[in-house]
Amino acid sequence: MEITEIVVYKLNMKMKYPFTTSFGTEQDRQFLLVEVKNKEGLSGWGECVTSEKPLYIEEFTDSSWIMLNKFLIPQVLNQHIEHPEELQSLFSMYKRNNLAKSAIDTAVWDLYAKSKGIPLAEALGGKKSTIEVGVSLGIEEDIQVLLQNIEEKTNEGYKRIKLKIKPEKDVAVIEKVREKFPTIPLMVDANSAYTLADVNILKELDQFNLMMIEQPLTAGDLIDHATLQKQLKTPICLDESIHSYEDARQAIELGSGKIINIKIGRVGGLTQAKKIHDLCQKESIPLWCGGMLESGVGRAHNIAITTLKNFTLPGDTAASSRYWEKDIIEPEVTVDNGILTVPTDPGIGYEVNYDDLMKHTIEHKTFN
Ligand SMILES: O=C(O)CCC(=O)C1=CC=C[C@@H](O)[C@@H]1C(=O)O
Numbered sequence: 001m002e003i004t005e006i007v008v009y010k011l012n013m014k015m016k017y018p019f020t021t022s023f024g025t026e027q028d029r030q031f032l033l034v035e036v037k038n039k040e041g042l043s044g045w046g047e048c049v050t051s052e053k054p055l056y057i058e059e060f061t062d063s064s065w066i067m068l069n070k071f072l073i074p075q076v077l078n079q080h081i082e083h084p085e086e087l088q089s090l091f092s093m094y095k096r097n098n099l100a101k102s103a104i105d106t107a108v109w110d111l112y113a114k115s116k117g118i119p120l121a122e123a124l125g126g127k128k129s130t131i132e133v134g135v136s137l138g139i140e141e142d143i144q145v146l147l148q149n150i151e152e153k154t155n156e157g158y159k160r161i162k163l164k165i166k167p168e169k170d171v172a173v174i175e176k177v178r179e180k181f182p183t184i185p186l187m188v189d190a191n192s193a194y195t196l197a198d199v200n201i202l203k204e205l206d207q208f209n210l211m212m213i214e215q216p217l218t219a220g221d222l223i224d225h226a227t228l229q230k231q232l233k234t235p236i237c238l239d240e241s242i243h244s245y246e247d248a249r250q251a252i253e254l255g256s257g258k259i260i261n262i263k264i265g266r267v268g269g270l271t272q273a274k275k276i277h278d279l280c281q282k283e284s285i286p287l288w289c290g291g292m293l294e295s296g297v298g299r300a301h302n303i304a305i306t307t308l309k310n311f312t313l314p315g316d317t318a319a320s321s322r323y324w325e326k327d328i329i330e331p332e333v334t335v336d337n338g339i340l341t342v343p344t345d346p347g348i349g350y351e352v353n354y355d356d357l358m359k360h361t362i363e364h365k366t367f368n
């Protein structure tokens with residue numbers, strides 16, 4: 001593959017509903033798309049799943065724009081690349097900036113699969129033709145609104161409900177949820193809002209038969225999570241602590257958690273995601289694919305990676321309509337009773353609608 005042109009698009013897309021976590025509320029998604037083109041006129045697409053502010057992770061949309069423009073794009077433009085795995089060595093001298101790296105990595109994987117005429121899932125080694133999907137619900141001021149949201153999503157058939165928690169919006173909230181929904185598959189995500197000083201609160205969550213508690217402690221931490229896991233019955237799932245294969249290896253060795261949420265962006269792309277998948281499969285650590293409130297492009301990559309065998313738990317890859325009035329891909333991602341059918345067209349299997357893309361694009365830059 002010879003990459004002859006790269007276009008970076010900066011988009012602003014308003015979600016249908018605000019989404020509140022322990023670190024803030026988001027409704028206007030500002031993120032980047034990367035389009036890589038080859039001589040034959042094929043386009044591969046990737047999403048840089050940043051936000052306007054560095055609240056979830058240290059990267060943000062403008063920092064990734066610079067990273068891509070100044071450092072990453074020059075490494076791949078007009079290069080001959082046989083296989084997307086070659087990007088690992090092209091990018092390795094630059095530290096972290098995984099969301100920016102992932103935007104190109106995923107676009108090159110899409111282009112690679114399209115140039116071979118096969119679905120991306122197949123190029124990655126995935127075998128599933130359908131995947132199970134859960135949904136992530138934000139913190140609500142009014143418990144009645146939260147209960148209604150859960151009821152709606154449960155009726156739609158989503159295979160598990162994830163609730164965001166933060167100090168003072170935790171035990172009492174989950175108690176009310178369990179009163180009304182005693183048996184639904186339920187988990188919580190704290191987005192790093194607690195410390196070991198809160199161990200008693202976190203232990204109280206053990207009574208609710210939760211599938212897991214996601215990232216209770218500081219982003220990047222492995223040691224305190226290992227201490228906490230020893231005191232909890234509920235499995236800990238790591239999100240903001242896993243940025244690489246090495247993080248995953250150390251987390252498993254330390255016993256920092258029993259489950260890992262893989263986000264393609266956070267680990268720097270599909271090649272790394274696959275490597276972590278293989279390690280976790282060997283070590284019997286179940287996985288699921290986390291979401292970053294993606295547009296259809298990022299969602300399509302999440303679907304493809306979830307077809308790998310050890311993604312055994314429902315992921316956050318909900319339908320386009322959960323987030324957007326109208327997505328930028330065709331067809332939109334649909335979920336039927338919690339089941340998503342993996343597309344079979346080459347590459348990501350969805351077409352980007354240029355008119356819709358340009359409606360949300362506030363800036364774009366072409367490199368050739
Ligand atoms: O539906 C989705 O895309 C998942 C949303 C979600 O839970 C998250 C999105 C972005 C940052 C975090 O708040 C977060 C998460 O921690 O998993």
Ligand SMILES: [Mg+2]
Binds near residue numbers: 191214215290
């Ligand atoms: Mg999370």
